[in-house]
Amino acid sequence: MPAREPAAQVTGALTPYARAVGPRLTTVVGGTAISRRAGVLRQGAEIVVAAPGRLGDLVTRGDRRPAAPA
Structure with missing residues (x-):
């Protein structure tokens, strides 16, 4: 992601799926x-x-x- 805000938006959209399916999700920004x-x-x-x-x-x-x- 180019910056913190888009990263937060993508993380917010992925979080429900990660909770349902189980992969570990993290956000790394300055x-x-x-x-x-x-x-x-x-x-x-x-x-x-x-x-x-x-x-x-x-x-x-x-x-x-x-x-x-893989």
Whole structure:
């Protein structure tokens, strides 16, 4: 997502589906606690709605779990 507001809108639209079906959903944008988002990414999240800058920060820091093989 290009910015925080569109990311929040997409997360809001996906949340009911994520609750019903079960995938872990997280939003990663600037202006939120990076350590909290880093923890969620390290644990694994199937759906990540992210602003490119903050996601890049977290990937550079190594705060993500590699995707499972398909």
